[in-house]
Structures are given as structure tokens and as C-alpha cells.
Amino acid sequence: MRLEKIIIFILACSVFQQCSYSQQTLSKIVIKDTMDDKKTNNPVYSNTDTSSVKLSEEEWKKILPANVYQIAREKGTERPWTSPLETLTAKGTYYCAVCGNALFLSDTKFESGCGWPSFYQPVSKTSIIYTPDNSHGMKRVEVQCGRCESHLGHVFEDGPPPTGLRYCINGVVLDFKKAQEIEKNFKKDKDNKSSGKEQ
Numbered sequence: 001m002r003l004e005k006i007i008i009f010i011l012a013c014s015v016f017q018q019c020s021y022s023q024q025t026l027s028k029i030v031i032k033d034t035m036d037d038k039k040t041n042n043p044v045y046s047n048t049d050t051s052s053v054k055l056s057e058e059e060w061k062k063i064l065p066a067n068v069y070q071i072a073r074e075k076g077t078e079r080p081w082t083s084p085l086e087t088l089t090a091k092g093t094y095y096c097a098v099c100g101n102a103l104f105l106s107d108t109k110f111e112s113g114c115g116w117p118s119f120y121q122p123v124s125k126t127s128i129i130y131t132p133d134n135s136h137g138m139k140r141v142e143v144q145c146g147r148c149e150s151h152l153g154h155v156f157e158d159g160p161p162p163t164g165l166r167y168c169i170n171g172v173v174l175d176f177k178k179a180q181e182i183e184k185n186f187k188k189d190k191d192n193k194s195s196g197k198e199q
């Protein structure tokens with residue numbers, strides 16, 4: 001109940017405060033919404049299971065929100081500057097919004113000025129799949145989620161050191177989880193395990 005009150009308060013703030021804080025507040029709402037929705041409506045969503053997920057497009061359509069489906073499964077592109085995650089600087093992990101696979105750490109995020117969330121390195125080599133993309137008369141490299149093969153965006157060779165790469169990712173297909181939340185869950189998990197051992 002208390003959480004609901006907080007959410008209502010945040011919503012009220014975003015409506016009445018059209019100031020520099022509103023963007024930050026909007027980020028919180030989006031983060032809350034995406035994390036909650038995916039867990040309850042999406043049976044394959046997991047931040048810990050790394051086994052590959054293969055569903056038919058029909059099945060994906062049933063469990064994904066329309067905007068996520070359009071970008072992830074139909075290789076769409078969100079309009080630039082529309083994702084609240086583009087300017088987010090909080091510490092944490094960016095997960096695939098389709099399946100929950102860990103994709104990028106906030107430490108590797110940078111301000112590219114291109115209008116989409118940008119990173120110079122994925123979480124691991126297996127978290128991303130690379131595919132040549134010659135559509136729209138351009139030679140690009142498409143990046144897909146290593147677990148569910150959803151379209152995420154493209155990678156370009158004009159990024160900052162140490163990799164020189166720019167992973168240009170649609171914010172719609174990213175879920176962000178704050179470092180504190182991850183630490184809290186990890187600690188809870190650890191406490192449970194250690195108390196189990198003692199008994």
C-alpha cells in the first residue's frame with residue numbers, strides 16, 4: 001500500500017513539475033512499469049536464466065507490449081530522443097526487455113549525442129549476437145539479444161576507448177535495474193543461503 005502511495009506521489013510530481021526534475025521522475029515511472037509488467041505477464045522473462053529462448057512470433061506478440069514487439073521482433077527503430085534511458089546516468093544494469101538477459105552495465109554507457117542509449121561494451125561476449133545488415137542502402141551490423149535473438153539496435157565503430165565501439169540501442173527494448181536493487185536481492189539471496197546452512 002505504501003508503494004502505491006509513492007507511485008501516486010511520483011505521478012503527481014511528473015504532472016505538476018515541468019522542470020528539470022520531471023525527466024528523472026519519468027525515468028523512475030518507466031523503470032517501475034517495465035520491471036513489474038514483464039515479470040507478471042512474460043513467462044520467459046528472467047534476469048538469471050541464460051538458456052536460449054525460442055518462441056514463435058505469434059507467441060511473442062501475445063506476451064510483449066506492442067511497442068516492444070514492433071522493435072524487438074519486427075526490427076523497428078524508436079524515434080531518437082524519445083527514451084528516458086538515453087540520458088539516465090544511474091548505476092545499474094540494462095537488461096533485455098523481452099527476456100531479461102543482462103546486456104550492458106551503466107559503467108559502459110556514454111553520451112553519444114545520437115539520440116539513443118549508447119554503450120561501448122556489452123556485459124559479456126555471449127550477451128549479444130552480431131548480424132550483417134544491408135537494409136536501407138547501408139552496411140551496418142545489427143545487434144540482437146544473445147538469449148532471445150530480439151533486435152536491439154546496431155553497433156558502429158565510432159565509439160570511445162577502450163573498445164572504439166558504439167552500441168546504439170533502442171531504449172524500448174531495455175529494462176534498467178538500479179545497482180542498489182541488485183545488491184539488495186543478492187544480499188537477500190546470500191542471507192537465505194547462509195541461514196539455511198546453519199540450520
Ligand SMILES: [Zn+2]
Nearest residue numbers: 096099145148
Ligand atoms: Zn532477450
